[in-house]
Amino acid sequence: MHITGAQIMFIIFSAVIIIFSILTVTSRRILRAATFLLFVLIATAGLYFMLNYQFLAAVQLALYAGGIIVLIIFSILLTSHISQKFEPISWKKSIFAALASVAGIIICLTTILNYNFKADSLAAIEIDMKIIGRSLLSYNKDGFVLPFEVISILLLAAMVASLVIAKKAKTKQQ
Amino acid sequence: MIQGIPLYYFLIVATIMFFVGVYGFLTRKNLITMLMSIELILNSVNINFVAFNRFLYPDTLHGHFFTLFIIAVAASEAAVAIAIIINIYRKFTNIDVEKVSEMKY
Numbered sequence: 667m668h669i670t671g672a673q674i675m676f677i678i679f680s681a682v683i684i685i686f687s688i689l690t691v692t693s694r695r696i697l698r699a700a701t702f703l704l705f706v707l708i709a710t711a712g713l714y715f716m717l718n719y720q721f722l723a724a725v726q727l728a729l730y731a732g733g734i735i736v737l738i739i740f741s742i743l744l745t746s747h748i749s750q751k752f753e754p755i756s757w758k759k760s761i762f763a764a765l766a767s768v769a770g771i772i773i774c775l776t777t778i779l780n781y782n783f784k785a786d787s788l789a790a791i792e793i794d795m796k797i798i799g800r801s802l803l804s805y806n807k808d809g810f811v812l813p814f815e816v817i818s819i820l821l822l823a824a825m826v827a828s829l830v831i832a833k834k835a836k837t838k839q840q
Numbered sequence: 841m842i843q844g845i846p847l848y849y850f851l852i853v854a855t856i857m858f859f860v861g862v863y864g865f866l867t868r869k870n871l872i873t874m875l876m877s878i879e880l881i882l883n884s885v886n887i888n889f890v891a892f893n894r895f896l897y898p899d900t901l902h903g904h905f906f907t908l909f910i911i912a913v914a915a916s917e918a919a920v921a922i923a924i925i926i927n928i929y930r931k932f933t934n935i936d937v938e939k940v941s942e943m944k945y
Contacts, residue, residue: 670844680853687857687880691864696873703876706857710883713850717894722904726886729911734879734918741922742872745929755867763866767859774855783847783896790898801901810905817912824916828923834930 675716682709694752700738707731718790721798850891857884871925871935875918882914 683706690702707730714723791797805811861880868874886907893903925935932940 673844676845676849680849683853684856684860687860690880691860691868691873691877696870699873699876703879706880707883710887713853713887714890716845717890719890719894719904722890722907725908725911729915730879730883734915737918737922738872738876741925744926745872745935746870752870755869760867763863766866767863770862771855771859774859775852778851778855779848785847785895790894791901793901793904797901798904802905808900808902813905813909817909821912821916824920828919831920832923832926 672716675712679709679712679716682706683713694754696742696746696750696752697739697748700735700742703738704731704735707735719793721793721795847891847895850887850895854884854887854891857887869936869938871921871928871937874937875921875925879914879918882910886910 686702686705686709690699690706693699693702707726711723711726711731714720714726801808802810802814858881861877861884864877864880865874868877889903889907889910893901897903928940929935934940
């Protein structure tokens with residue numbers, strides 16, 4: 667069987683995603699778990715590059731890998747010792763959770779593999795920054811100005827809310 | 841660039857990643873690791889959206905933009921969650937979900 671380069675890249679990316687996501691949820695050192703999560707997110711950006719969504723891959727790298735992981739690592743450093751190890755979880759809990767996950771995987775995969783997706787043979791549109799910017803701010807068909815504005819308000823609200831929650835309460839003595 | 845890779849392969853990878861995230865959410869006790877499991881789940885959903893957009897509706901950009909919005913929601917969710925976690929740590933000096941059992945201010 668002939669294997670193309672794209673298939674090899676896909677196999678590498680999906681192997682990285684699956685192996686490191688399992689390590690993320692089972693590692694007993696919290697800082698290592700965060701680092702494994704970083705590898706998963708970078709491999710996901712690789713999948714976006716394979717699907718020809720360069721802008722989305724750049725956003726994934728900058729926001730997820732650059733922003734959220736740094737935030738998580740900061741909060742790990744603020745709340746726990748680096749060398750701290752979790753106690754091993756009880757085998758009963760772990761077995762039941764694994765059973766639930768495996769059952770979910772089997773149900774979803776049988777449903778997905780039995781469904782006949784009708785692939786569209788329409789020509790793919792060329793995606794460049796001009797099209798992305800135009801459709802983010804247009805209100806015609808294929809325009810996304812309403813969710814764009816809602817997201818901007820949500821981001822502002824989340825920023826103000828996290829500042830209000832995390833700031834130190836005033837002590838009575840002052 | 842996507843010759844020889846059917847849509848099903850992307851869906852299989854995303855499904856496995858989703859349920860690994862569910863496993864982590866069920867077994868972990870530390871709040872930050874639970875947050876990391878949620879990030880895994882959101883990320884697998886993003887892969888699904890992008891793969892459907894590229895394979896089934898290549899003439900539109902709906903899945904692409906939906907993924908952008910999901911990433912924005914995930915970022916704001918992580919910011920608020922970490923603010924709450926730091927506040928919990930300040931009051932109880934640990935962030936284990938089984939040891940923090942009061943809702944009292």
